[in-house]
Amino acid sequence: MKTAIEMKGVRKTYGKDVVAIDDLSLTVEEGTIYALLGPNGSGKTTTIRILTSLANADKGNIELFDEKLSTHKNFLRKWIGCVAQQSGVDPMGTGRENLMLQGKIHGLKGKALKNRVEEMLTRFHLQKDANRLSMNYSGGMKRKLDLAMGLIHQPKLLFLDEPTTGLDPEAREDLWKTIRQLQQEEGLTVVLTTHYMEEADELSDRVAFMNEGRIVAEGTAEELKNKLGGDTLTIQCTDNAQAVHATEALKKFYQVTRDERTLNVQSKQGAEELPKILKVLENDQTDVRSAAVSRPALGDVYLMYTGKALREEKK
Ligand SMILES: Nc1ncnc2c1ncn2[C@@H]1O[C@H](COP(=O)(O)OP(=O)(O)OP(=O)(O)O)[C@@H](O)[C@H]1O
Ligand SMILES: [Mg+2]
Incomplete structure (x- = not known):
């Protein structure tokens, strides 16, 4: 199996006082789903911003598909799709318009663009609502549109920052199904952050617990649970x-x-x-x-490593 992501000793600070991530090392194999879990401010989004080259690390080595991140940014960006924590949907555009624009940004045009947009609308069950303004979409529909936009240019590595926060259980399971399908049918590598233990447990091949900018435990969900013995x-x-x-x-x-x-x-x-x-x-x-x-549940392992429960879980 090829390695999709290799991070070694990565550090990122903001100003003098905030160490967002420190000495972070992780490996994600191609075609797998990798989950980053951790409380608010533990460095999940920062990790994703660095891996998508939206932010620069202060130090450390990062390779995506065996290419150094710092030297091939534009080249690598073609391979990467990203769905940010904050929705990137333009509320004043329809679903279809949002997808068309995103496709154009990635250099798609003409028939290829049109076909890809229709393919995405179908895949995410948005055809019926394609001509409605997206500001009138429900939270789940907006998130699906976000995902479709992140996938428009057929990336091989997809980053999802809290893809299911705020979705009802049904919409969440629906999204899990889609993500799993993309992995199985298209060999997509997925890195996601979440506050939901069951999401990491159900969906991901490997899990990393983050706390205060560091990975405090890492492995398959089973391996992590077995650590509790x-x-x-x-x-x-x-x-x-x-x-x-x-x-x-x-x-x-x-x-x-x-x-x-x-x-x-x-x-x-x-x-x-x-x-x-x-x-x-x-x-x-x-x-x-x-x-x-x-x-043991995954949450118990988290508790053992950090001494605190995931705040979101208690809501
Ligand atoms: N642009 C920025 N300027 C200054 N500090 C920042 C910036 N972005 C993040 N930070 C700080 O870096 C730390 C890690 O933040 P980050 O957004 O990566 O956490 P997170 O794990 O994604 O949290 P959440 O679960 O709330 O989304 C926090 O202390 C945060 O305040
Ligand atoms: Mg975040």
Whole structure:
């Protein structure tokens, strides 16, 4: 398999004080879907801006399809499609007009342009609404149009910055299906950022967790979950103070993380361990509101590496 992206030791600062990403290294194989997860401000968009040559890194090496990013920018841009976090759709244009304009920007003309626009409208089920002003599109339709615009010039590498934020579950699954189809049928390589654990879990071949500009864990979703080595016991205390107390009591015996009044305890055999844990807490006179055992989810791994839950997940 060829390598689509190779980043080594990349750093980007804004002004004197903001280190947006630091010592970032990652590899994305061609034809795979790669997800970047992390809380607000962790450097996901910055990473994408650098990889799409919209921003320059301060240091580090970047290669796209074995070509150095810094020296072949225009050449590489043909291979890259990007759907930004903020929609790039012109609200005063119709869906078709938006696609035509985007195609022209990429040098398509005449029949080839027209055919490609119709192909995109069909692929994203937008034919019926092609002549409506896009300001009247629903959020899901706008996002589909964004995606179609990003793909108009048939890139082999597509960047999607939070493609499904704000979409309802049905529209989200629909978009996942399309992305998967593009990967399977056209061998497209996709790098996406998301705040949704299940999106990364379902869709991507590999996942990187970012925190404060660095990758703190990386692997397939399965590999990451296996790092926890067992079940997660979720214990909810009556308040934060009780939870702090409980964390102290359990830390001696278990691997414990806390997010406000919720404790996550890792255990190989959760169901058998739970009564023992409750006993420890009872002896310690901690008030427990509820306790549950679950197989590890990707969010638990994130919690282990960063000590904080993804903020968006709690909404
Ligand atoms: N143009 C800029 N000027 C100054 N600081 C910036 C700029 N762009 C990003 N930053 C800073 O860099 C850091 C990383 O931001 P970035 O947008 O990459 O985060 P993110 O992971 O995409 O967050 P979100 O989930 O909110 O989209 C933040 O501290 C941010 O304030
Ligand atoms: Mg962002």
